[in-house]
Amino acid sequence: MLPPDPDKMIVNAARGRGVISRIQFLVLTAARQIWQKLTGTLVKVLPQSVYRFLTSWRWKDPATIITNGQRDTDKQVDIPLPDVFKSPEVIRELLKGSAFLTREDRLASRNNTNQRLVSAFGLDNAFTTNALSHKDEFVTRAKQLLRLDQAKWRAVAGNAEQLVRFGITRQEERAEGVVNVSRLVQTTVLLAVMPILFPENEVAQLTFEADEAAFSAAQAINRIWAASKTCQVAEGELQGLLRELKVLLTSPDGKNPLNWIIPAYETLWRITFRCFIEVHYKNPEQQEHFKEVFRHHVADPMSAEFEDHVNSNCGVSCSNIVNEALRLYPPTKKIYRATPGYPTDSSTYPAADIEALHRDPAIWGADADIFRPTRWASEKMMPVEVRRRGIFLPFGMSPSLCPASQVFAPRIIALLVGVMDSVMAQQCGSTWKIVEDDGIFRVGPLRNDRDAYLSLSVERCEEDVSIHAA
Ligand code: HEM
Numbered sequence: 001m002l003p004p005d006p007d008k009m010i011v012n013a014a015r016g017r018g019v020i021s022r023i024q025f026l027v028l029t030a031a032r033q034i035w036q037k038l039t040g041t042l043v044k045v046l047p048q049s050v051y052r053f054l055t056s057w058r059w060k061d062p063a064t065i066i067t068n069g070q071r072d073t074d075k076q077v078d079i080p081l082p083d084v085f086k087s088p089e090v091i092r093e094l095l096k097g098s099a100f101l102t103r104e105d106r107l108a109s110r111n112n113t114n115q116r117l118v119s120a121f122g123l124d125n126a127f128t129t130n131a132l133s134h135k136d137e138f139v140t141r142a143k144q145l146l147r148l149d150q151a152k153w154r155a156v157a158g159n160a161e162q163l164v165r166f167g168i169t170r171q172e173e174r175a176e177g178v179v180n181v182s183r184l185v186q187t188t189v190l191l192a193v194m195p196i197l198f199p200e201n202e203v204a205q206l207t208f209e210a211d212e213a214a215f216s217a218a219q220a221i222n223r224i225w226a227a228s229k230t231c232q233v234a235e236g237e238l239q240g241l242l243r244e245l246k247v248l249l250t251s252p253d254g255k256n257p258l259n260w261i262i263p264a265y266e267t268l269w270r271i272t273f274r275c276f277i278e279v280h281y282k283n284p285e286q287q288e289h290f291k292e293v294f295r296h297h298v299a300d301p302m303s304a305e306f307e308d309h310v311n312s313n314c315g316v317s318c319s320n321i322v323n324e325a326l327r328l329y330p331p332t333k334k335i336y337r338a339t340p341g342y343p344t345d346s347s348t349y350p351a352a353d354i355e356a357l358h359r360d361p362a363i364w365g366a367d368a369d370i371f372r373p374t375r376w377a378s379e380k381m382m383p384v385e386v387r388r389r390g391i392f393l394p395f396g397m398s399p400s401l402c403p404a405s406q407v408f409a410p411r412i413i414a415l416l417v418g419v420m421d422s423v424m425a426q427q428c429g430s431t432w433k434i435v436e437d438d439g440i441f442r443v444g445p446l447r448n449d450r451d452a453y454l455s456l457s458v459e460r461c462e463e464d465v466s467i468h469a470a
Contacts, residue, residue, distance in 0.1 A: 083350045084334065086360065091352040092390040094337050095397045103132055103399070110400055111135075113336040113349045117262070120228035122238060125259040138259075139403055145197060145260075146408035153301040156192065157415055163188045164423040166206045172460075178435055181456045182273055186218035187211060189269040189416060190261070194248060197260040202250040213247035220244065221266065222450055267331035268409070272416045274446055275325035277453065278371045279417055281440055289314030290321055290373075291425075294418030301415050309377040318414045320376035323383075325413070326394040327358045328371055329448045335396055354393050355448060363391050369445050433461040 085091050093099075097106035108130050117123045126138035148156065167187050171179045191214050194203045204210040220241040227233045245257050279290045289312075297306060297318045309317040334351040361368045364375070375381060386392040395405035402409070424432060435457045440446065447453070 084353045086353045086356040088390045094352050109338045112338040116228045120224050120233050121258045122256050142403040146404050150302045160192045160419040163191050164420050170211050177459045178457050182454045185273040186269050187214040190214050190265050193264045204248045213244045217244040270331045272413050274329040276417045291421050293318050297414045298418035316373040320373040322410045322413050323376045324373040328445050330354045330394040431461045432458040435459050
């Protein structure tokens with residue numbers, strides 16, 4: 001009789017539902033971790049040949065075998081379509097990188113999946129380097145840049161307000177009063193994050209030329225990103241993008257600015273856009289309450305009220321609304337890891353399906369597809385609790401947890417949504433007419449792909465007509 005296969009046992013436990021399976025899974029995973037720690041110590045003291053002999057049988061990541069049951073790294077087997085994991089247990093294992101003994105291997109398993117970004121954008125940052133020291137330096141610098149005091153937050157709010165005001169006026173001039181909302185969000189986010197990411201550089205003044213360059217850069221980033229997934233990026237695209245960025249960043253330090261712009265802008269504009277649509281157009285009953293919550297935040301972006309749902313009129317805090325947007329519309333829909341037993345081809349890397357995890361009715365209830373920020377206003381949904389359960393991962397998890405996750409990202413999303421709302425309200429007595437809705441009112445959650453709702457447009461409305469009457 002064959003001895004029991006530990007990997008299969010873990011997989012079966014992870015697949016099963018109920019208390020026994022959970023306990024089995026936890027015990028087996030803990031046993032594997034102890035074994036890994038032990039072999040991790042052995043690698044430092046034993047000669048390579050002895051170490052290799054001892055570790056020739058070792059616990060592998062359940063993710064490597066969960067679908068086929070019998071995947072074996074040593075035997076070259078035919079591997080079918082990429083595996084996409086949706087259960088919190090397996091996602092946690094995949095993202096923690098439990099299959100790897102060293103930090104270097106864990107980093108490589110993440111960054112090998114990002115090599116397309118090296119050729120597409122010329123990136124050399126925490127997402128692409130396999131050198132631990134370089135990655136650590138980048139993350140430390142990111143934490144420094146994103147730690148803003150009250151005065152800096154106020155400056156970000158003031159700058160964002162000017163950007164939205166200018167963006168609206170510019171678009172109205174060039175398109176006979178029509179404002180394309182996605183363009184407004186993209187240019188605002190790009191120009192708002194630049195002074196934060198490049199405090200030592202000079203960012204261009206608001207001019208016609210800068211606005212055009214920001215939009216061209218935003219469009220080029222989207223095009224290159226999409227092309228990098230499916231085919232070769234068109235020749236000259238990257239050079240064109242870098243030229244546009246030179247208009248915006250007047251004293252470049254010689255390094256590729258995209259190293260910072262891609263992780264920050266790429267995620268932020270899409271979630272800001274969707275959060276804005278949900279708050280402004282999709283929830284008529286709560287709209288006024290939500291807007292009120294955001295306006296408070298704009299007035300004091302560092303306030304403790306950000307988390308406080310008890311004192312708000314509608315029983316939800318700013319943080320509850322932003323979390324709900326991040327749950328339904330995680331900008332990083334899937335997180336990939338190169339894992340032993342899989343070919344090193346980007347189309348077949350196993351993936352943690354964050355979007356599916358965030359919309360799983362077994363976890364979030366029958367209304368998982370509905371934007372309902374009040375679900376966050378309970379003890380069970382405290383940030384620490386959801387992280388512990390591994391069910392809410394818009395920012396990934398340790399050892400690659402996003403440095404913007406705790407404070408910067410949620411607060412800047414709320415700030416940008418709030419500023420857009422207050423500027424539009426001030427400029428037009430709070431009523432705008434939708435010229436092109438691009439399907440935002442269709443039943444169900446909004447589409448979460450990058451080219452959705454790009455034609456959503458509004459224009460000022462003379463009479464006091466509700467935006468939903470359009
Ligand atoms: C809503 C906004 C954001 C979202 C949803 C987001 C999402 C993520 C996710 C999912 C990861 C983990 C990737 C993985 O495990 O492979 C990550 C890591 C990271 N993010 Fe963000 N991010 C956001 C904003 C930012 C901003 C503004 C910065 C600033 C530069 C940033 C910098 C980073 C860095 C450096 C890492 C790598 C951390 C490491 O490897 O230890 N992110 N982010």
